[in-house]
Amino acid sequence: MAADYVALLPAAQMLVAAIVVLVLDLFTPADEKGVLVWTSLAGLALSAWVALRFRGAEGAFGNTLLLDGFAVFFILVFAVVAALTILMSVQYVRESGIREGEFYVLILLSAVGMIIMASANDLILFFIGLETMSIAVYVLAGMWRSRAESAESAMKYFLIGAFATGFFLYGIALIYGATGSTHLDRIAEALGGPQAALLLTAGVFLVLVGLAFKVAAAPFHFWVPDVYDGAPTPVTAFMAVAVKAAAFAGWARIFLHQWEPLRDEWTPAVKALAILTMTLGNVLAVTQSSVKRMLAYSSIAHAGYLMIALVAGGEVGAQALLFYVVSYAAMTLGAFAVVAALKADDREGAAYADFAGLGYRKPFLAMAMSLFMLSLAGFPPLAGFTGKFYLFRAAVAAGHTDLAVIGVLNSLVSVFYYLRVILMMYMQEGGVEAKSFRGAPYLYAAVGFTAVATVYLGILPTGALYASLGAIASLR
Amino acid sequence: MTTNLLRWIPLLPLAAAVLNVFFGGRWGKRFAGILASAAVFGSFLIALRVFMLLSPDAVLRDTLYTWIESEPFKAQVSFQADALTAVMLLVITGIGFLIHLYSTGYMAHDEGEARFFAYLNLFVFFMSVLVLADNLLLFFVGWEGVGLCSFLLIGFWYEDPANTTAGNKAFIVNRIGDFAFLLGMLLLFWEMNRLGVPSLDFAALKDAAARIAPDTAVLITLLFFIGATGKSAQIPLYVWLPDAMAGPTPVSALIHAATMVTAGVYLTARLNFLFVLAPYTLSLIAIIGAATALFAGTIAVAQNDIKRVLAYSTVSQLGYMFLAAGVGAFSAAVFHLFTHAFFKACLFLGAGSVIHAMGGEQDMRKMGGLRRRLPATYWTYLIAGLALAGIPPTAGFFSKDRILLEAYASPHGSLALWLVGWITAGLTAFYMFRQLFLVFHGTSRAPESVQAHVHESPAAMTIPLIVLALGSIAAGWLALPSRDVWDPWLQAVLGRSNPAEHGEAVNETLLVALTVGIALVGIAAAYFLYGRERRVREDGPLWGTLAQKYYIDELYDFLFVRPFTAAANWLARAFDPGIIDGAVNGVAGLVRGISASGRRLQSGNVQHYLFAFLIGTILIFVYWLRR
Amino acid sequence: MSDPFFPVLVLFAFAAVVVLALLFIAQTVGPKRMTAVKADPFESGNPPQGDARIRFPVHFYLVAMLFLIFDLEVVFLYPWAVSFRRLGVFGLVEMGIFLLIVVIGFIYAWKKGALDLD
């Protein structure tokens, strides 16, 4: 029996951390909320350590929850991203009157959901993880009570999220009907045998829709700009990176690994989605007046790029996917952190105009932002380029050269709106006064870390590449 | 045998050039001149040492490093020195040194002195690389380098726009020739690769020459010859040389008389084994050589600028050299090149000294009666003039006579070629002595102010003149009919071409007498017309066309220059903004348009999104099922 | 007609018929004289004050939500209770943890003042 709980340890540990922070918050007076930050970070670190420590433990509850290399890889990503989000939000939360305690608890709870999603080998368990995460993030989006936009964004996210969950669940039901089980291994076995083809196809399709929504693929992306724009910036960062990464983890494990035999069925649809997502994301981002909203569209576009890896599939495709998730996380988190730095009391300094002249007032922030923008656009020495390089290489290797070409063209379009930020920072005057280092030390730490990560992943990608390769290998 | 001596011949001038560029101006007026001359003198000493080491068929080799390495093909920066190179080196460094010495005097009062000497040294560097190169690629580096230096030096006084346009003209016309040369080189490499010998080293070329397909050989040699016409100013690419006189006189002397213009002849001599394979090209070279000689000779007769006369004379003498090469007498061509370097350099420096004395005046009609005022210049000018005209004791007589002999007697030669050569010899004598009488004899036609301060040039300028004048005489004795030293020396490199063995036993002395006779007739005519008082009126249609250089420049301008610039303007004004910019901005505008309308889609109403979600699902499901 | 549930069906049908009949008769036979007083909302005799649609204070909603959560807790307790014997100590520990989490949720709500309705 003991083995069952080993695989559960990371998730359980994170849950315990959340509860500890929750209880602590009840008993700490208003001005000592700092302790909550450190407890949350400690909780994250501990669960990451536990995951690494017990890597490879055999599955819990009849192999529905695995702690294989793949899961551990993502758990580390979630832990780091959650930690960075907390670092990013310390100053932000205090200034905007969001209840600090609940904020960190919800981030930890959504991390619990993500860990379950990454290590779930059963559709229902995956569903539960997905819902835990989503519900926590719905509330997070609406935490900024004094701003109508935040409430509205939470409302929109909730409505569409629940709607998509309906489809996702219906898909699971149909697959359950077709294959007799929701356990991915048993489904995989049943795929070979005779089963109601239409039922299975419909089920797989609906699951795909559910995931596509979560990843903000094209026809299901309409909620992203409004929700990302309305939510507090750290939450937007969390949504754009962690939630998307968890969805892709699920997508990779379920579709790439377990449902490999059905490849020819779902690849064309995913390819169409990928092309639509990339193009739409890039083109619409061109005329945005707010950097935050532009970053929202950019995250849609990058979801499109990530889907290229899914279409490419196989060992190389999965490796490219995992590596790109990490590099995407680094640069996007950093970019949102800098946007968060521009917040002034109640107004979100996120418009292009607000960035004007930042280069002279806050050289460090401006330089970091330029790094992120260049990396997002895919300029060589940085993580974005290496990520895209492996992505397109995987696509070409799998014979989808047209996808690679479209990807490159899209990157070309994206250069415009990314460099416009840099142009604003260094060649225009005016703009909002950003937070100083003393004002938000944690924020600067987050920006610093992500900037270093962006450059490191660009120049020395072998470390991350090797890790992602190991993660994929453990899937077998 | 290998040595590491050769590398210093080019490196010394290069080092001096670099030093002059950075420190020239700062370390006092004379520093630049002295450093430059010392460097070239050093190279001259090494060249002498190499000359001593060499025997007719020995080859010194010095490899520095591998420049290009791509599997089968390997191009190295490596120098070789055989008999032919030794001769050329002596000319370049020897006469180069004399001209550097001369320039210290001539450029003394010019504030850009350091820059001048830097360019001059750079030129000597490139010319020696050209001559020492052991493969065609390095040769081409030298070839381009000298083109660059000639451009820099022609346009040296860049304040005056006329000089810069002359520089541009020289560069562009050279580029046309170089383009043909490049094509020839590539075709040659293509052919060599086909033969399985992917290398451009002269040695490898020589061995594989026999196996090259005849018609390809003709094409290759033709392309090389077009390159040579560009560099050595033959028809049709000679137009740049007369305008090159815009540069300082020492430049004209060194580059546009002695060394660079002879690069074309050196090329034909170096690749003689190729040209021999293509008799069609050889005869073409001969015809063009002869035609250029005669054509340039006639124009020289009607020129009034002292340097332009010499410029056309150079073109004409180069014509002679190509005539010799065309009839297969490569050693005669190189011999004429050798002697021509001496007396033409002496003439140019003499003209420089006259201009120096006359305070920059170059029009002969405003000179005269300088014989007594500039004795040293006069006598050296006379000796060099005699050499150019080909009067017996001088070197000019031996080399020109050898060429005319070859033109008549050699298997490729013919009576017509000899006749053209013969008439040109007469013309040469005539225009040479016309110049001599106009400048030095008769009464001075210069205004009083100029005449007042006419003075003999300082020692630094007259010593080189004297040395060159002596050279113009002594150089000839290397190939006396009785004791011929020249031919056996170059035999190993250029192959046998002694007229005595082939053709009917023509009466040599008759031919010699005829050549000297026509020369004397030329001189007498010049004396009669210009000797004492000017009686002839220089006008009339014939004279006008000659003076106007047969309107060739205007013809080229009309045929090539004007249409080219018109096309360029149209492209710049109409095509580029309209089409290219249009396309680029068009696409950007399109994307912006789509983006703006796309944004409208984001209506903000959550139910629209839900509806889009639903429609999206249905569409994709249909797409999924239909696949 | 041996299906054991047939009588239940008959009972349903009879009840439906009676109710519909009464409504129908009142609707058709009864006099319809509308007067202002009759249109007023009936507040057991005393005259009506304020809007009929009174706004519930938000606390009612809060209580409703809390009820929902603890109701679901009970939903999980039922199957546990049914097979309590067979699960043994494992079942006890498992349900203990579940209850603990819910109780913490309750304490949190209580401390945050969701329950004081004044």
Place this chain on the structure above:
Amino acid sequence: MQAPIEYYLVLSAVLFAIGVAGVVIRRDVIVILMSIELMLNAVNLTFIAFSRFMGSVEGQVIVFFVMTVAAAEAVVGLAIVISVFRFRQTLDPRDMQLLKW
């Protein structure tokens, strides 16, 4: 005489469609919430039908989880709706258009 499974599937599909229509068409957020719950219950019905016909109890256990999640979703949904209501005193989704373009 056990009704064939298609009846149940069709019924749940219809219910699901009604739920979807409710969400997309109705002008009141509370009703939208209810429609979403309807969709989830339709899925529950499918689970039960399949579990009944395959004779395995797994489907019914899954229903438990689905119901819990649906409840949690409903609670959070209501809370969000209240917070939005506080700002605009209306439940019509068309008025919640602060964020657009």
